[in-house]
Amino acid sequence: MANRSRNHHAFRGLLQSDDGLISKVLHANRRKIVFETTFGLRGPLAGFLKEQTAHILFSERSRIARLGVQIESEPIAQARLRGNQATLTLEASSVIPGYPGLRDLKDFFTTGLPVGRLVHCDPDALLTSEEVLEAVERAALKLPVSTAISSDGSIVIAPHKVACRLKEPLTKDVLSRILLREDGRELLNRYQVRDSVAAVAIAPGEGVVTTCSMFLNEHFVVLQSGFSLGRNLAATVLDPIKTRGIRIYLEIINQSEHPIVNPLITARIYRAARRELMGNGQKSGRGPCLYSFAQMRRLAKRFDGQGPSNCHFIDRPVAVVPKAAGGLKRAEIFMNGPEAPCESTHAMCALARRDFSPQSNCVHSYATGRLHAALANGPCALAVKYFPNIIEHRDIINLTCEGRIDALYFLEPSSEHGPFLSQLDHNRLQEYHAFGLDVYWVSGLNRQLMVHTMRDGMGYFVVPERLADFHKSMLFAFYGSNRRLSRQGGQRLERLLDALIGCWGRNIGIVTGGGSGVMEQANTLARERGILSGANFLDITDQSLTTDVDFCQVFQSTCRHSRQKWFEIASFPIFNVGGLGSLEELGITLCNMKLSIMEPIPVILFDTEGHGRFWEGMQSQIAEMVRKGRAPAWIADNIVATDDPETVIRIYRERLQLF
Numbered sequence: 001m002a003n004r005s006r007n008h009h010a011f012r013g014l015l016q017s018d019d020g021l022i023s024k025v026l027h028a029n030r031r032k033i034v035f036e037t038t039f040g041l042r043g044p045l046a047g048f049l050k051e052q053t054a055h056i057l058f059s060e061r062s063r064i065a066r067l068g069v070q071i072e073s074e075p076i077a078q079a080r081l082r083g084n085q086a087t088l089t090l091e092a093s094s095v096i097p098g099y100p101g102l103r104d105l106k107d108f109f110t111t112g113l114p115v116g117r118l119v120h121c122d123p124d125a126l127l128t129s130e131e132v133l134e135a136v137e138r139a140a141l142k143l144p145v146s147t148a149i150s151s152d153g154s155i156v157i158a159p160h161k162v163a164c165r166l167k168e169p170l171t172k173d174v175l176s177r178i179l180l181r182e183d184g185r186e187l188l189n190r191y192q193v194r195d196s197v198a199a200v201a202i203a204p205g206e207g208v209v210t211t212c213s214m215f216l217n218e219h220f221v222v223l224q225s226g227f228s229l230g231r232n233l234a235a236t237v238l239d240p241i242k243t244r245g246i247r248i249y250l251e252i253i254n255q256s257e258h259p260i261v262n263p264l265i266t267a268r269i270y271r272a273a274r275r276e277l278m279g280n281g282q283k284s285g286r287g288p289c290l291y292s293f294a295q296m297r298r299l300a301k302r303f304d305g306q307g308p309s310n311c312h313f314i315d316r317p318v319a320v321v322p323k324a325a326g327g328l329k330r331a332e333i334f335m336n337g338p339e340a341p342c343e344s345t346h347a348m349c350a351l352a353r354r355d356f357s358p359q360s361n362c363v364h365s366y367a368t369g370r371l372h373a374a375l376a377n378g379p380c381a382l383a384v385k386y387f388p389n390i391i392e393h394r395d396i397i398n399l400t401c402e403g404r405i406d407a408l409y410f411l412e413p414s415s416e417h418g419p420f421l422s423q424l425d426h427n428r429l430q431e432y433h434a435f436g437l438d439v440y441w442v443s444g445l446n447r448q449l450m451v452h453t454m455r456d457g458m459g460y461f462v463v464p465e466r467l468a469d470f471h472k473s474m475l476f477a478f479y480g481s482n483r484r485l486s487r488q489g490g491q492r493l494e495r496l497l498d499a500l501i502g503c504w505g506r507n508i509g510i511v512t513g514g515g516s517g518v519m520e521q522a523n524t525l526a527r528e529r530g531i532l533s534g535a536n537f538l539d540i541t542d543q544s545l546t547t548d549v550d551f552c553q554v555f556q557s558t559c560r561h562s563r564q565k566w567f568e569i570a571s572f573p574i575f576n577v578g579g580l581g582s583l584e585e586l587g588i589t590l591c592n593m594k595l596s597i598m599e600p601i602p603v604i605l606f607d608t609e610g611h612g613r614f615w616e617g618m619q620s621q622i623a624e625m626v627r628k629g630r631a632p633a634w635i636a637d638n639i640v641a642t643d644d645p646e647t648v649i650r651i652y653r654e655r656l657q658l659f
Contacts, residue, residue: 013272014220014239015048015122017041019061019114023087030102033092033109039118041084048120049086053077055123057222058088058234060116063178063185065235065251066164066192066209068099071115072234090115095233095253096207100170107172108179119237121222125271128153132269135219136659139505141269142215143659154224157212157265159250160657162194164209183457190596194247202230202260207253213656216243217472217507222268223250230263231255240272244474244571246656247599290381290407291321293449295328296442300411302333303385311337311365316392316415318367319383320374331383332374334367356390368395375404383409387421393428400437407438413554419445420539420556429459445537445547445554458566462551466532470551473509473532476500477567479585480518480576480608482543489609490521492643493576496606497525499645503652506531511570514552515543518576518608523549536566564588572601572652575615576608586618590635600638602655607643615641 018040027034041049048056058073065071071092079086092109094101102109127135129149135141146158170178170191178184178191194211202208214221221238225231233251254260303317319331344352344361352362368388374380387410388396399405413421421429429452432439439452441461450461455471462470485493500508509532512519519535523546526533534551538560555563564585567573573589575582586605592598605615619641625631640651652658 013218014237015043015045015120015273016059016237016239017045017086017118020058020088020116020118022109022111022113022115025110026089028102028106028109031093033102033106035090035092035109036087037090037115038085038087041086041118045118045120046081046084046086049076049079049081049118052120053079055121056118057121057236058090058116059119059237060234061114062235062249063188064092064115065233066188066249067105067175067178068094068096068207068209068251069102069105070095070233070251070253076118086118096209096251098165099209100175104170104172104175108175113179116234117237119222121268121270122273125273126153127219127269127271135269139503140218140507142213142504142656144212144214145653145657145659146212147659153268155221155267155269157250157267158262159200159210159212159252159265160194161197161200162210163197163200164192164194164211164249166191167193189247189599199261200263202252202254202263204254204257204259207233207251208263209249209251211247211249213246213658214238214243214248215245215474215504215658216240217474217505218272219269220272222270224266224268230260230265232265238267241472245599246601290323291328291409291449293442293447296383296409296411296449299328299331299383300385300442302331303411306333306335309335309337310339310341315385316366316389317385318371318392320371321381321383321409322377323380327381334370334374336365336367338363338365364391366392366395368392368399371395371399372404375399379403379406381405381407381409383411385411386415387413387425388428390424393431396437397431397435400432400435405437407440408432409440409442411442412444413441414556417539417556419443420537420554421559422556423559423562426459426553426555426559426562430454433459445545445552446549450552456569458553458569460534460551460553460566460569466550469507469509469532470534473507474504475509475511475532475534475570477570477573478510478512478519478522478576479573479578479582480512480522481578481582482515482517482519483579484517485521485577485608489577492610492645493518493521493608494525496574496608496645496648497522497529499649501529501531503649509533509550511536511551511567512546513538513581514545514547514549516546517543518578520546522576536563538563561588568592568598572604574604574606574648576606577614590622593638594632594635600634602640602651603638604648604651605639605641606648607641610643612643 020037020039022035023038024036053076056076060071069092071090074089079088129151132149132153144157148156178188200210217240223232223236230252252263309315316336318334321327321331352360382405413419433454441450443450448463451464452459452461510522510526511534512522514535514537523533532550535549537545537554539557553566575586593600607614622636626633626636
């Protein structure tokens with residue numbers, strides 16, 4: 001079943017194929033591996049392969065290039081087309097010393113390995129020098145500080161003074177996880193370390209893996225090959241959304257007979273498509289939801305009017321909604337419980353309902369197990385009063401796999417915890433995503449219909465009209481106290497938001513804990529400025545919730561530490577004046593950087609009230625840890641305490657080495 005929510009190509013505005021998979025290995029030895037690769041084609045890409053082959057290129061998968069492997073394609077014009085697929089012959093070779101050779105890698109270059117994509121570079125979207133400069137000035141893209149802009153619009157990039165190496169040899173098991181697992185690139189980040197060098201030197205016939213800083217939202221960058229001061233491997237396309245960071249990897253080889261010192265890479269910049277047909281032929285973003293918030297609330301009233309079920313613990317009605325005109329009015333409602341009224345007492349029920357084993361005294365008879373007849377006429381939507389429990393979840397997964405349902409609407413996250421989900425619920429959401437089931441929350445928090453989507457491995461509920469913005473925008477995590485700021489503190493927070501927008505443009509957003517105080521004030525400022533605002537709500541009693549948000553996730557109190565991972569969708573953390581909760585969150589953030597779970601990035605300790613000493617003790621403590629060898633020295637370098645928004649912006653530019 002096609003899963004529309006997983007197709008984020010449309011949000012990138014980048015016309016590219018599916019991952020090209022090896023379909024046949026033709027020849028393999030220690031020097032090279034020759035293989036055929038088949039690419040699934042999206043939208044008009046098949047037509048372009050026939051008519052505009054000069055504007056289509058092969059871009060190697062970054063994790064393969066970062067292992068020192070070069071993959072070269074035969075001319076695109078020689079692609080063999082068959083329906084919505086294209087097949088090309090590719091050749092892989094190991095070209096960077098210090099990385100695994102083909103002897104170690106050849107066992108993984110087998111049928112099914114994803115190796116890269118075909119990308120269409122529309123010549124009409126190529127930026128001129130004036131357009132590049134204009135985009136930089138309005139903060140639509142951030143280029144390396146070393147960037148030079150040529151008269152024809154091309155740019156020249158000097159990498160960081162960094163050479164990457166593997167901190168230990170990679171075993172076959174580790175290589176398998178890097179190449180085959182979905183999170184393999186993140187795993188490679190833990191094994192590939194950067195060494196500072198006085199100059200990046202490449203001997204004849206050798207290569208180096210290095211980095212630069214770049215942030216893209218509305219554009220994509222195509223690295224050019226064949227320049228005399230270094231040639232980048234075929235991982236040539238830096239696309240919107242993924243290209244946001246201080247470690248954008250460059251794999252440069254020296255094909256000359258002389259050493260190259262401080263290589264330069266040329267590149268072209270293209271506008272990402274906004275309104276063109278993308279992916280499977282639908283417009284950018286996701287189409288409208290089947291039903292509105294108001295319509296689903298009317299269904300909720302029908303649920304309430306059904307009367308009690310034979311299960312006296314809880315009523316969990318389920319509605320089967322046909323996908324046809326008037327489907328919601330014709331929805332058939334099923335009630336929970338056994339055929340005869342349950343004779344268990346409330347106390348016995350409370351105990352038995354937690355036991356799902358065969359020895360349980362509860363029959364666990366749920367409506368989701370009695371839907372097959374109503375679902376006989378093709379995929380329908382399912383509407384449930386409460387987010388599914390473990391038995392309902394099993395039934396829904398089976399119905400999805402049988403092609404009987406493809407959308408799930410739920411009214412309330414929990415009967416016991418109100419608008420908050422458990423850790424098991426979050427796991428179930430990820431499984432629904434994996435099985436291609438679209439999930440919608442009829443949210444009473446903000447009285448809107450919200451769609452579940454995945455970003456960077458974390459699931460969020462997003463207002464549908466901001467779905468594309470959610471996937472495209474760079475986010476800042478705003479931490480702080482639930483106590484309201486003073487008038488001067490509020491003004492300083494306002495200047496900070498304005499400075500961030502001035503530096504990074506309007507394709508940004510914030511994510512808070514969703515509470516009162518600093519979080520509420522930051523949310524209000526974001527809403528006034530039209531940038532994204534989101535929250536990770538927690539079921540606690542010491543603060544009210546700020547629910548006027550574009551995206552959110554909800555956590556029961558038992559998920560408190562797990563919830564912190566959801567803040568990792570943010571590129572940069574900013575800690576405003578806060579209490580013990582902010583102190584805990586700061587500790588987790590710094591520990592994640594130490595463990596290579598997060599990039600070492602500037603951590604802003606913003607003295608929002610401007611007293612000048614709020615974060616002084618934290619800086620002293622970390623400095624003492626470094627002095628005693630209890631923390632790496634670079635941690636202290638990444639801690640920045642200030643009450644000046646302009647200092648925050650200056651630190652970003654200097655530490656990230658941005659234009």
